[in-house]
Amino acid sequence: MSKGKKRALLIIGILLLLALTVGICYFIFTKNTAEADLQYEDNATTGIMPGVDIDQRRAELQEILDRSMIAFSINTSPVFQDGTSEGNLLIENPGNNAKLLQIRILIDGTEEEVYATKFLKPGSYIESAKLDKVLEKGSYNATAYFSAYDQETGEYIGQTGAQIVITVQN
Numbered sequence: 001m002s003k004g005k006k007r008a009l010l011i012i013g014i015l016l017l018l019a020l021t022v023g024i025c026y027f028i029f030t031k032n033t034a035e036a037d038l039q040y041e042d043n044a045t046t047g048i049m050p051g052v053d054i055d056q057r058r059a060e061l062q063e064i065l066d067r068s069m070i071a072f073s074i075n076t077s078p079v080f081q082d083g084t085s086e087g088n089l090l091i092e093n094p095g096n097n098a099k100l101l102q103i104r105i106l107i108d109g110t111e112e113e114v115y116a117t118k119f120l121k122p123g124s125y126i127e128s129a130k131l132d133k134v135l136e137k138g139s140y141n142a143t144a145y146f147s148a149y150d151q152e153t154g155e156y157i158g159q160t161g162a163q164i165v166i167t168v169q170n
Helices: 005-038 055-066
Strands: 091-093 099-107 114-117 124-126 140-147 156-167
Touching: 091 099
Parallel strands: none
Antiparallel strands: 091 124, 099 114, 099 140, 140 156
């Protein structure tokens, strides 16, 4: 190998080593500064406080979780024979939901309400129903909104929704 080629390979090797060193230094220093910003309490003990009932704590956390979640079921592709017939909505408020549900179905884009319920108790369902507005033949993208209310106070808890496609056959 010629002297010029050896020198070029040596320079390339040194440059690669320098680039690798810079990369490693950057990683080490940026990682350490992020960790340095975290200041942990010296007086804290790891574990569960003495006297705390773990099962009771789990039950309390589960209750909080249950209150914040809205369970429901709906047919995402209900079919209606025509604009005035009943369709298979299959709306359910599961028994484990522990909330009253009120459902509204709105056509996407126009926000036109085509169906609404009164309160559904936990453990109840609507198998089929007529729409509140007569729709022409076709398929309609819609959103079913589920508003949840406290069973005892009737206080509004929150709302969630599901995309559905309503099909009117004739």
